[in-house]
Amino acid sequence: MELQSRAPEGPIETSWMRHRQAIRLVNPANKRKYHVIVVGTGLAGASASATLAQLGYNVSAFCFQDSPRRAHSIAAQGGINAAKNYQNDGDSIYRLFYDTVKGGDFRARERNVYRLAQISVDIIDQCVAQGVPFAREYGGLLSNRSFGGALVSRTFYARGQTGQQLLIGAYQALSEQIALGKVKMHPRTELLDVVVVDGHAKGIITRDLVTGAIRRHVADAVVLATGGYGNVFYLSTNAKGCNVTATWRAYKRGAGFANPCFTQIHPTCIPVFGDHQSKLTLMSESLRNDGRVWVPKRVGDIRPANQIPEEERDYYLERMYPTFGNLVPRDVASRAAKRMCDEGHTVVNGGLGVFLDFREAIQRLGRKVVDDRYGNLFEMYERITGESPFETPMKIYPAIHYTMGGLWVDYNLMSTVNGLYVIGEANFSDHGANRLGASALMQGLADGYFVLPYTIGDYLATQKAGGASVDHAAFADAEREVKARIDRLVSTRGKTSADTFHREVGQLVWDKCGMARTREGLREAIAKIPEIRERFWRDVSVPGSGATTNQALERAGRVADFLEFAEVMCRDALEREESCGGHFREEYQTPDGEALRDDVAFAHSAVWAYDGPDRPAVRHTEQLQFDYVKPSQRSYK
Amino acid sequence: MKVNVRVWRQSGPDAQGAFEDFSGVDVLPDMSFLEMLDVINVKLEASGSEPVCFDSDCREGICGSCGAVVNGEAHGPGTRSTLCQVHMRSFKDGDTITVEPFRAKAFPVIRDLMVDRSAFDKIIQAGGFITARTGSAPEANAAPIGKQVADEAFDAATCIGCGACVAACPNASAMLFVSAKVSHLGMLPQGQPQRLARVEDMVAAMDAAGFGACSNHGECEAACPKGISLKFIARLNQDLVQAAFTRRS
Numbered sequence A: 001m002e003l004q005s006r007a008p009e010g011p012i013e014t015s016w017m018r019h020r021q022a023i024r025l026v027n028p029a030n031k032r033k034y035h036v037i038v039v040g041t042g043l044a045g046a047s048a049s050a051t052l053a054q055l056g057y058n059v060s061a062f063c064f065q066d067s068p069r070r071a072h073s074i075a076a077q078g079g080i081n082a083a084k085n086y087q088n089d090g091d092s093i094y095r096l097f098y099d100t101v102k103g104g105d106f107r108a109r110e111r112n113v114y115r116l117a118q119i120s121v122d123i124i125d126q127c128v129a130q131g132v133p134f135a136r137e138y139g140g141l142l143s144n145r146s147f148g149g150a151l152v153s154r155t156f157y158a159r160g161q162t163g164q165q166l167l168i169g170a171y172q173a174l175s176e177q178i179a180l181g182k183v184k185m186h187p188r189t190e191l192l193d194v195v196v197v198d199g200h201a202k203g204i205i206t207r208d209l210v211t212g213a214i215r216r217h218v219a220d221a222v223v224l225a226t227g228g229y230g231n232v233f234y235l236s237t238n239a240k241g242c243n244v245t246a247t248w249r250a251y252k253r254g255a256g257f258a259n260p261c262f263t264q265i266h267p268t269c270i271p272v273f274g275d276h277q278s279k280l281t282l283m284s285e286s287l288r289n290d291g292r293v294w295v296p297k298r299v300g301d302i303r304p305a306n307q308i309p310e311e312e313r314d315y316y317l318e319r320m321y322p323t324f325g326n327l328v329p330r331d332v333a334s335r336a337a338k339r340m341c342d343e344g345h346t347v348v349n350g351g352l353g354v355f356l357d358f359r360e361a362i363q364r365l366g367r368k369v370v371d372d373r374y375g376n377l378f379e380m381y382e383r384i385t386g387e388s389p390f391e392t393p394m395k396i397y398p399a400i401h402y403t404m405g406g407l408w409v410d411y412n413l414m415s416t417v418n419g420l421y422v423i424g425e426a427n428f429s430d431h432g433a434n435r436l437g438a439s440a441l442m443q444g445l446a447d448g449y450f451v452l453p454y455t456i457g458d459y460l461a462t463q464k465a466g467g468a469s470v471d472h473a474a475f476a477d478a479e480r481e482v483k484a485r486i487d488r489l490v491s492t493r494g495k496t497s498a499d500t501f502h503r504e505v506g507q508l509v510w511d512k513c514g515m516a517r518t519r520e521g522l523r524e525a526i527a528k529i530p531e532i533r534e535r536f537w538r539d540v541s542v543p544g545s546g547a548t549t550n551q552a553l554e555r556a557g558r559v560a561d562f563l564e565f566a567e568v569m570c571r572d573a574l575e576r577e578e579s580c581g582g583h584f585r586e587e588y589q590t591p592d593g594e595a596l597r598d599d600v601a602f603a604h605s606a607v608w609a610y611d612g613p614d615r616p617a618v619r620h621t622e623q624l625q626f627d628y629v630k631p632s633q634r635s636y637k
Numbered sequence B: 001m002k003v004n005v006r007v008w009r010q011s012g013p014d015a016q017g018a019f020e021d022f023s024g025v026d027v028l029p030d031m032s033f034l035e036m037l038d039v040i041n042v043k044l045e046a047s048g049s050e051p052v053c054f055d056s057d058c059r060e061g062i063c064g065s066c067g068a069v070v071n072g073e074a075h076g077p078g079t080r081s082t083l084c085q086v087h088m089r090s091f092k093d094g095d096t097i098t099v100e101p102f103r104a105k106a107f108p109v110i111r112d113l114m115v116d117r118s119a120f121d122k123i124i125q126a127g128g129f130i131t132a133r134t135g136s137a138p139e140a141n142a143a144p145i146g147k148q149v150a151d152e153a154f155d156a157a158t159c160i161g162c163g164a165c166v167a168a169c170p171n172a173s174a175m176l177f178v179s180a181k182v183s184h185l186g187m188l189p190q191g192q193p194q195r196l197a198r199v200e201d202m203v204a205a206m207d208a209a210g211f212g213a214c215s216n217h218g219e220c221e222a223a224c225p226k227g228i229s230l231k232f233i234a235r236l237n238q239d240l241v242q243a244a245f246t247r248r249s
Ligand SMILES: Cc1cc2nc3c(=O)[nH]c(=O)nc-3n(C[C@H](O)[C@H](O)[C@H](O)COP(=O)(O)OP(=O)(O)OC[C@H]3O[C@@H](n4cnc5c(N)ncnc54)[C@H](O)[C@@H]3O)c2cc1C
Pocket: A039, A040, A041, A042, A043, A044, A045, A062, A063, A064, A065, A068, A071, A072, A073, A074, A075, A076, A077, A078, A079, A080, A162, A163, A189, A190, A191, A192, A225, A226, A227, A228, A237, A238, A239, A242, A243, A245, A246, A282, A401, A402, A423, A424, A425, A426, A437, A438, A439, A440, A441, A442, A444
């Protein structure tokens, strides 16, 4: 597998500009002859589809929800970063770049990150022009807050619904292009395979989720914007439909899968209560700006919070990390919570959790200010748990939230398959081993509005428009395989729902490949996953047929892919013999429990290549080079 | 606790539907309503029967996917909540719970509780946007927007497009949904150039999609999980009058 980053050499400040000048352009009169498939209508996919259509390309867009407006991006709460330096607090493109590389624990490609920081400022302009109602100050200017471990206030936000407002902005731009006939939208349609013709991605096979019809779609290039794979853990903060199917199918057609073990745990989620839960709910990280995290000093002390006197409380983040305190990055905060609970300081009876307390903030700022800042989050918490954070501290615990890993892409966002582009959370992204808060929305929109629309032209310019046809044998083969798989799922007629298998594999990878990983645990998981997979194919029950609306079939298809993917994720975690960012191997830690990187052996991205159904995936590497931000031990003390 | 659940089953758009009873369903008060349906579905699937079909995705009250009429109320009991955010603690042991799809001519049933709300997308396509080609935007802070205007536009922008307003309205009108978008964009300075064309085009698309007329019942506001206010309908009507007047002159 060839892993050419194609990132331009020379001064980093001008590399994106020089690259844009160097790449090929498609003649404006010819753009309307090209057809691009975009799968996914989240921030990345919707912004890309709208922009490609504005440029003149013909776009076919796909999503599995009933409307493009419902993509998982809608759920993002906290905000989006941009190096505007509106607060005059010393922010700059360089600082955002530096923070992102360091926050990612030196496992991202520097030049991509620098470009991301540069583009961040344009995103805000674009969104405001579309009518995205960002928070404003009394004078009418845009407001910012500090977020997720940043020492500057560079996060733009829209109450607790930044994702919704940004997505609606992109969705509206997409809708305009749909009305103009430049985008053909296919909602309630699921990608089930990518079609590669003579080494180039030229189409996809889909299933209409209403009628069950299997269809071939041909184009000159294919873009995947299908989001992350966090639901491999079953319980996560992701929407129920999030899946690995699109990227996993592409992997099996030759796209390298990079760093699958880089998964992010979010420290502030509502803890698991009981075993009926279908998902976990995130409480925005912004809560840590004013909330204080603590546990009782005494092991096994499960008195109600208000009965535990001040001197018996351990504000452990403030104690362990005096500089950053409650604002340490996500991975650090998550592991500290795990450690406290493992040592017996949990505050959830029969479960795991720590307190996030607003008492001091309410005293300092007054109830009104706290209500203005966090009212809607408090309401959400109360609705789910039945307790008001004004009266008693929230209980929180880490949960799977985001996946840094994804399909490998070069500087042009093209995967190892020609003409197959990957944007947003679906690619292995600019976040290295750990993503900073408010940076996923930034990356998705940077990819979709400002990077892909240029870089895809470099490829299209080499292709004859309309050169491929659905009559090619590659389409017939892919379609046959898709149909055979569906037939197999609906004809197994076992006794167990797909959801039950999903929970089982999810629990396994959470235990062995979650917040902390060990060699033994990972080996155990790697041995166990094929066994679950085998049982799945023998005993899954998918009632009904493939020829109608069938949600049991949709779930089963996704679980089948998770069951294959989980194994590669665990192998990646096993072979990365270091700790970095969200990947914490217990064998590799400093005496005080911090992640211990190995920059000599592992300053690379690991890229997994499919090698047929009977052989294990092959691990390749892309060496990372740090010319600007010299790797150092991350310290938030 | 145990509840009895009567769910609307309909195998396809043109099929005859009927209620199916699930009695003695074991639930915990902390379970969400949709998790209660999951419990029913896992059992159905394990026994080889087709699960109850319903839309949901975020399960956090923000994507607008979920929705059903529960005991006669769109999104079920309690105010300002989507169905995924209703918890079983809102019911009592032994209750019988009736679950039906959102019903409206413009929202045909696809299967069981799943309905086709694509008419909403068509309304947005007709004009629910501000034309701003990527790359052409001015500097974001070049045009300050007073906090009051920004906040009010925001209130309108919180609509999640769930369709409960339509399901709750005796006329199955989409006026609250349309007014929310018209107001969000129409209050902002960026939205002015297209303001009057937008309202006319969106209302025309709403009528074409088969939604009923608004006769000020106000049921929509009561059912809306985001508390979208009726005042936005008044605002829409003002814009509509102004648009007609402008066109005539
Ligand atoms: C609760 C929560 C809060 C968050 N808050 C923040 C925040 O404050 N700031 C921040 O920066 N980030 C945040 N994130 C992360 C961020 O929201 C996501 O990383 C980002 O929105 C992903 O966008 P995307 O466009 O890549 O994918 P998504 O929005 O996930 O969209 C995926 C699209 O692909 C489609 N799709 C997927 N598979 C298929 C298939 N097989 N066939 C057809 N279509 C398919 C879906 O229909 C959908 O349209 C948050 C995430 C969560 C879970």
